[in-house]
Amino acid sequence: MLPTTTSQSLPEQLYLSSTVREREREAVNALNIEMFELMQRAGQAVFDVIDQRYSHCRHILVVTGKGNNGGDGYVIARLAMQSGYTVSLWQFGDHHQLSGDANRAKQLYLDAGGIIESPKESLNENIELIVDGILGTGITGSVRPNAQEVIELINQSELPVVAIDTPSGLNTDTGKILGCAIRAEITVTFIAMKLGTVTGQARRCTGEILFAGLGVDNVFIEQNLPTALLTNEKWLKSLKTRDADSHKGSHGKLLIVGGDDGMSGAVYFASAAALRSGAGLGAVVCHPSSANPIRSLLPEAMVADQTKLSARLGWCSAICVGVGLGRDAWGGAVYKQVEEHVSINKQIPIVIDADGLSWLAKSNENTRPSGNIIITPHPGEAAMLLDCTISEVEADRFHAAKALCLKYQCITVLKGAGTLVCDGENTVVCHAGNAGMATGGTGDVLAGVITSLLGQGYTPMHAATLGTLIHSLAADDNAEQFGQVGMLASDLLPSIRRLINQR
Known part of the structure; x- marks a missing residue:
């Protein structure tokens, strides 16, 4: 046999x-x-x-x-x-x-x-x-x-x-x-x-x-x-171990930017996921009305409004922009400030997610950030960024991911069943994940995990690949315990921590 x-x-x-x-x-x-x-x-x-x-x-x-x-x-x-x-x-x-x-x-x-x-x-x-x-x-x-x-x-x-x-x-x-x-x-x-x-x-x-x-x-x-690679759980063994004398500044200083009025949850999910993934310090810049909800949910994060954005941009080692950012004037002004900073300071890695992708699609090609950029679109956002239909994206996800890399000079994490991570030349398919992830907030969690790894010094492609794998395995871990239906974004947080420590 x-x-x-x-x-x-x-x-x-x-x-x-x-x-x-x-x-x-x-x-x-x-x-x-x-x-x-x-x-x-x-x-x-x-x-x-x-x-x-x-x-x-x-x-x-x-x-x-x-x-x-x-x-x-x-x-x-x-x-x-x-x-x-x-x-x-x-x-x-x-x-x-x-x-x-x-x-x-x-x-x-x-x-x-x-x-x-x-x-x-x-x-x-x-x-x-x-x-x-x-x-x-x-x-x-x-x-x-x-x-x-x-x-x-x-x-x-x-x-x-x-x-x-x-x-x-x-x-x-x-x-x-x-x-x-x-x-x-x-x-x-x-x-x-x-x-x-x-x-x-x-x-x-x-x-x-x-x-x-x-x-x-x-x-x-x-x-x-x-042509491409399929992830393997053994890849988690490439996660770094901590030195016994390390301190909070050794593991990244992250900035999560978003949380317009009424959308504090998205920033909470991204920030909590970033900290549960091992980030040493986490700061949030959000709309004033979202500050107190985030403080109450996650007292470990340093929360401020947009008046502190410039200072935090100069402080951080990795940025996530777009989670709950909104598409009104406040979100546009905040996004533009982040974009201008990254365009000048190209060494700073950044994850652009959710509403940040909408602002990216509208941005001037000559002023777009370049360098260590990761975008994390779902198929609808990918269609918007490529000015095509969702059906065209889903007809050939590999082509769509490469097209996004080429157009925006970035690493693309094309979410969905069998999430793709592509740098324009190399493509990785995530083998893990389940239908329970089809719920609000799970994408914010993914953005937080990837940003955390960026802040801890992983290369953008490595951070995007490992972050996607950790996120999907966490969902599988939760589904194995409780089933897929009714899974919440916050349910992934304990599993993320456990997976990272059990590598």
Whole structure:
């Protein structure tokens, strides 16, 4: 039995699906393995998952297409039959058109007593598990109507689905659903991790991703440079340890700017997260009406109004601007003062978040801050910054993140399912996080964590990457204890502290 690894130990390297398709043969040839043997291994890996996770499901439906995924499906169906499962197999498209290894796998299935059926309008009521091998990683255009009918029938059944390599209908380069896609409970992916399976809309249809290297993954990685990287919890080990004689000035002096009238909560979340992430000193500049609420919630922060902004800008080692800043005259004046200071003092790192992004989008290209800049937009803010639609951003999040880096000369943290961190050349995808984070204030917490790491001396890319990972893992930690629904931004704070100290 070939081992498969769980989502907690997925490879860090991410590749375009075209790279995997075009270069896998080189890795196979280097190891003197036949491509049909690779298909056998892929089918065995998926069947092993079925036998380990779904042995109680005695009637399996395998839905195959005409490509290599279809050949994998025939291998899985044969192995299941030989292990005592009842197997139904639907061939999407004419099975007489199968060729090469896929046709060879089909023939072995038939020789073992298997039967090939065409897709039906309804499912046998005895079916307990579905294996999806309809469409592979090569699809780029919209799913055709006949395939869409089968995909929708499978999704409507609400039966557990195991997807072969990728859920059918997913663009494995961008993470976009191409009209419709299988919603799998588990996706078993092969040889190398595909870029588009870990971010955006992909997160709603891949389910748990299991990886099967099929014995060629190490050689493939040696031969091919990745397009991006996937975070790993082990990266937290790069967090700095504290010297025994350190003091509060040793760990950063942070300035959080925002909190217009009625929006003190955003500044509180960012400031509290910054301090819980290890910042030594934290100062807040906010609207006068927000000062007392912040003082009462976080007495550890030094709170003042905008009259003290100039002094605090000269004092701090890192800045966060935009959390609850507002879009009226007060917010605009405060943002402009911060922008002018950073434009002159380019060495000071700054995180621009929330309403700060609105002011950034309106700013003059010649006066924008440059240097150690991190922006943290959600898809709506990214669309505003790029003057495009949210749909265009989500259609290719990798392209959008790089475009933001280029336009604003910054590091971009494009939030969402599978948050991206990009410096224009290198991209990291955060593997952690959950839907419970879709609540007000969690973005402010993220901005605070990143700013804290900047103030403690981490490089902007390192701070953005580690901050995003810590933030998402904290949400997973909280969800594991209490569930996703009802999670509040403030719930993340204790988990952030615990994660940083348990590295």
